[in-house]
Amino acid sequence: xxxxxxxxxxxxxxxxxxxxxxxxxxxxxxxxxxxxxxxxxxxxxxxxxxxxxxxxxxxxxxxxxxxxxxxxxxxxxxxxxxxxxxxxxxxxxxxxxxxxxxxxxxxxxxxxxxxxxxxxxxxxxxxxxxxxxxxxxxxxxxxxxxxxxxxxxxxxxxxxxxxxxxxxxxxxxxxxxxxxxxxxxxxxxxxxxxxxxxxxxxxxxxxxxxx
Numbered sequence: 145x146x147x148x149x150x151x152x153x154x155x156x157x158x159x160x161x162x163x164x165x166x167x168x169x170x171x172x173x174x175x176x177x178x179x180x181x182x183x184x185x186x187x188x189x190x191x192x193x194x195x196x197x198x199x200x201x202x203x204x205x206x207x208x209x210x211x212x213x214x215x216x217x218x219x220x221x222x223x224x225x226x227x228x229x230x231x232x233x234x235x236x237x238x239x240x241x242x243x244x245x246x247x248x249x250x251x252x253x254x255x256x257x258x259x260x261x262x263x264x265x266x267x268x269x270x271x272x273x274x275x276x277x278x279x280x281x282x283x284x285x286x287x288x289x290x291x292x293x294x295x296x297x298x299x300x301x302x303x304x305x306x307x308x309x310x311x312x313x314x315x316x317x318x319x320x321x322x323x324x325x326x327x328x329x330x331x332x333x334x335x336x337x338x339x340x341x342x343x344x345x346x347x348x349x350x351x352x353x354x355x
Contacts, residue, residue, distance in 0.1 A: 160176065160177040160178065160287075161174040161175065161176055162174055162175055162176075162177055162202075167335055168201055170333065171326040171330065171331060171333045171334075171335055172315055172326060172330045172331070173330045173331050175315055175329070175330060176314060177205070177259065177287070177289055178259075178282075178285075178287050178288055179282060179289060179290070179312075179313075179314045180278070180282060180291075180292060180309055180312050180313045180314065181289065181290070181291040181292070181315040181328075182291075182292050182293075182294060182301065182309050182310050182313040182315075182316050182317070183195055183291065183292070183293050183294070183317045183319060184293065184294040184295065184296055184301045184306060184310070184316075184317075184319070185295075185296050185319035186295070186296045186320060187295060187296075189319050189322065190321075190322040190324075190338075191264075191293055191319045192264065192293075193227065193322075193337055194317065194319055194324050194335070194337055195262060195264065195291065195293060196227075196228035196230060197228050197337070198291065199228075199260075199262060200229065200230050200234060200237070202260050202289075203236035203260075206236070206258065206260045206289075207237075207256075207257075207258040207259060207260065208237045208258060208260045208262065209238055209240065209251070209258035209260065209262070210238070210239045210240070210264070211239075211242070211243050211261065211263050211264060212239060212240070212241055212242075213242040213243070213263065213265060213268035213269070214264055214268050216241050216242075217239055217241055221239075238258065242268060245269060245272040246272075249285075252285050252288060258288075259288055259289065260288070260289045260291065261290050261291070262291045262293070263290065263291070263292045263293065264293040265293045265294060265295065266293065266294045266303070266305050266306045266309065267294070267302065267303065267306075269305070270303055270305055273305060274305070275305050275307075276308075278308050278309055278312060279312060282312065292306070292309045292313075294306035294309070296318075313328055314329045314330070315328045315329070315330055317335075319337075322337040322338050323335070323336055323337065324337065
């Protein structure tokens with residue numbers, strides 16, 4: 145039996161956190177470098193775009209492994225990379241098409257493995273990753289940040305797997321109409337992906353809320 149930690153042990157523990165700045169600091173604070181984030185919302189509303197912006201930002205801290213399981217790496221995906229200002233010089237970002245979960249685990253066990261993994265999209269992993277297996281996955285890789293993407297159905301993350309991730313996620317970003325509603329264990333608030341296009345979708349009210 146392991147010895148229980150004292151309160152002093154907990155207070156003395158050094159937590160590994162990101163030192164964010166700008167809008168990321170305002171909305172996410174300085175989150176843990178490990179655990180889970182969830183980015184979800186209706187289709188064609190900007191999930192991939194905000195995720196790529198996050199990948200570019202996070203790549204200054206750690207190597208990012210982007211698994212484009214749903215969309216692949218065709219011209220639309222490449223266009224999204226360019227729109228997010230990701231270029232050939234961004235060597236801290238690597239991209240893979242669908243990668244079996246066991247293969248991904250083997251990758252993460254290697255020396256100099258990426259410490260940020262983006263799974264786009266959870267729907268593609270329903271057969272391999274059950275809701276009850278999400279927490280064990282996070283425990284198996286306690287130094288890795290997993291960012292999961294999920295669709296929306298009837299106002300909820302789609303599927304049960306995505307809903308389980310939402311329960312465990314430290315940062316939750318719901319994307320709708322190119323506006324990102326940030327919540328979870330963080331300050332929270334709104335991130336506008338493209339202010340002019342988002343205004344067309346939401347109207348003046350959303351601009352008042354972000355003023």
